[in-house]
Amino acid sequence: DAGITQSPRHKVTETGTPVTLRCHQTENHRYMYWYRQDPGHGLRLIHYSYGVKDTDKGEVSDGYSVSRSKTEDFLLTLESATSSQTSVYFCAISESTGERGDSYEQYFGPGTRLTVT
Amino acid sequence: GQSLEQPSEVTAVEGAIVQINCTYQTSGFYGLSWYQQHDGGAPTFLSYNALDGLEETGRFSSFLSRSDSYGYLLLQELQMKDSASYFCAVLSGGYQKVTFGTGTKLQVIP
Numbered sequence: 001d002a003g004i005t006q007s008p009r010h011k012v013t014e015t016g017t018p019v020t021l022r023c024h025q026t027e028n029h030r031y032m033y034w035y036r037q038d039p040g041h042g043l044r045l046i047h048y049s050y051g052v053k054d055t056d057k058g059e060v061s062d063g064y065s066v067s068r069s070k071t072e073d074f075l076l077t078l079e080s081a082t083s084s085q086t087s088v089y090f091c092a093i094s095e096s097t098g099e100r101g102d103s104y105e106q107y108f109g110p111g112t113r114l115t116v117t
Numbered sequence: 118g119q120s121l122e123q124p125s126e127v128t129a130v131e132g133a134i135v136q137i138n139c140t141y142q143t144s145g146f147y148g149l150s151w152y153q154q155h156d157g158g159a160p161t162f163l164s165y166n167a168l169d170g171l172e173e174t175g176r177f178s179s180f181l182s183r184s185d186s187y188g189y190l191l192l193q194e195l196q197m198k199d200s201a202s203y204f205c206a207v208l209s210g211g212y213q214k215v216t217f218g219t220g221t222k223l224q225v226i227p
Contacts, residue, residue, distance in 0.1 A: 035217075040219060041219060042204060042217040042218055043204065043217040045215060045216075090159060098165075101167045101168070104148055104150060105162045107162065108159040108160045108161070109159060111159055
């Protein structure tokens, strides 16, 4: 299994408080991603990173920010948590891009279950 | 934009064969992936098809038809442990454009 950890694994927080989720990898993969998973929606991309200090928005980025100061760490921050951000958050990594027909594989961390009350 | 369609639920008998279909609409298509996710677990990679045809990995096979914007995952010799959700995902425009379907929940019954 790819070496990906997420912390915390579970968190309950109140509306309006800031929350930071951490993703740590030991695989030295270039690309890192944050997804949220909600019933009926599958996995939706929040933000992704294509290198240290290089990040960009995904399809559901409003209310979230990210930072990547080291190859191995990718942080997701909810500046002011809302109940609509209650979800399971998955971090993923990949080394390939699929741009030249090479296999494209993402490896996922164990997830963080976040509840905003 | 991107959209994918797959059945929400499928039930199959242990030892049988099941096919999970995925149709997609996208621009700049690179390839189609399949992931398995058990309840409470993380998605795990199963296969990736960039070219038309069938790819086989043990009991699992994945097929792609680029002209039909269609693919499927074939699971043979079903086992109880195959009960899980299966997601197709389209890669378009590179690593930054991965769109997942909403998943097919497979129930394997004795």
